[in-house]
Amino acid sequence: TPFMLSAQSGHVSTVKYFLDHGGDLVKGLNKGRTVLHHAVCIGCCKVTEFLLSKGVPVDIDCGHGTPLYMAAINEQDKTVKILLDHHANPNIIISGANSPLMSALVYRSLKCMKLLIKAGADVNCNGSMLTPLLLATMHGGYTNFIKLLLKAGPDPNIPDDEQRHLQRRKALIKSKADTAFKQKEYKIATKIYDLAIAHGESATLYANRSVCKLLIGDGEGALSDALMCECCDLIGQKLATVKLQLTCYSRSMNKPVMLSWTHTI
Known part of the structure; x- marks a missing residue:
């Protein structure tokens, strides 16, 4: 909406104009983002401060994560600090995963x-499926x-036997x-599929990342990734059935390329 876009402009006066003319501070769009989410994702500090001063709940969540979570996945440390200064909860687990x-x-x-971490984030992420330390040690x-x-000071008793827990970790x-894919968070899903592929290639993983x-x-x-998916199938891995059709552009050919393939166990 125009109100949401105004939050990304960085102009407090524009945001104030829409607010004075009926802009809804707590309404989330289909992606679960409120006007505050839009401001923090772009790193608009002044707009973020203004919205919080107007009473927007700092941990507002319309189904796809809090503003702090969104600021973190967009690497916006300045708006992360503002949210934490306004007592945002650093330990909320999103959908049992992140x-x-x-x-x-x-x-x-x-x-x-x-x-x-300075604000008190749990370094073990209790309630999440993986600990940050475990995730960090699994990738170069x-x-x-x-x-x-x-x-x-993470919990030293978290299991770290690579061979014993490799399949479980994968x-x-x-x-x-x-989970990220189902929430339409395709950027973060791509990053996590990167980690999964680093611990064992499969056509399914390449296909999923290709879609993202x-x-x-x-x-x-x-x-x-579509081509890598096909290669994985050719070397004889046992794979779940994956049917995918892609239309994408190749710079070298400068025209649409249609690629279809099927993987069967």
């Missing part, structure tokens, strides 16, 4: 993680994040990605 801290980790936002390039989490990660990439406008990435 917390703001886990989301900041997935998107590699060290600044957001530091702010969340997370050294600084692991150091931060260890410094914060299933949990895929479940988190599937297509839905966020990454046609080339979708095509690449």
Whole structure:
């Protein structure tokens, strides 16, 4: 709506105009985002402060996460700080899977993680399917994040036997990605499928990630994953039936490419 778009403009005067003319502060659209969600996702600090001063609940959730969660997955550390300063709850678990801290980790936002931990975020994410430390140790390039989490004092008794728990971890990660997909959070689903694929390629995972990439406008990435999906099938992996049809654009060909395939156990 125009009111939602005004929140992304960064102009408090524009937001105030729509508010004075009937803008609804707590109404969420079909993606579960209120005007506050739109402001924090873009990093509009002044608008965020203004909306909170007008009484918008800091932890308002219309079905797809709190403003703090949304700010974290968009790596907006400045609006994360504003929300925390207004006592946003850093430990709300979204759909039994994600917390703001886990989301900041997935998107590699060290600044957001530091702010969340300082504000009292549970470094074990009790209630979530994975701990942040477990997630960080399962994928390369997370050294600084692991150091931060260890410094914060995570539970040392969390099982970490790689061979014993590998299949369980893979299933949990895929479940988190599937949950994000169902919530139409395709960007975060793509990131989590990255982690799942890093722990064992399969046509199903590539197919799922391909769909996510297509839905966020990454046609080339979708095509690449589609081809990888086909390769996985050719090397003889036992896979669930996957039927997918993609229409995407290839820069090299500069025209639509139609790709269809079926994977059968």
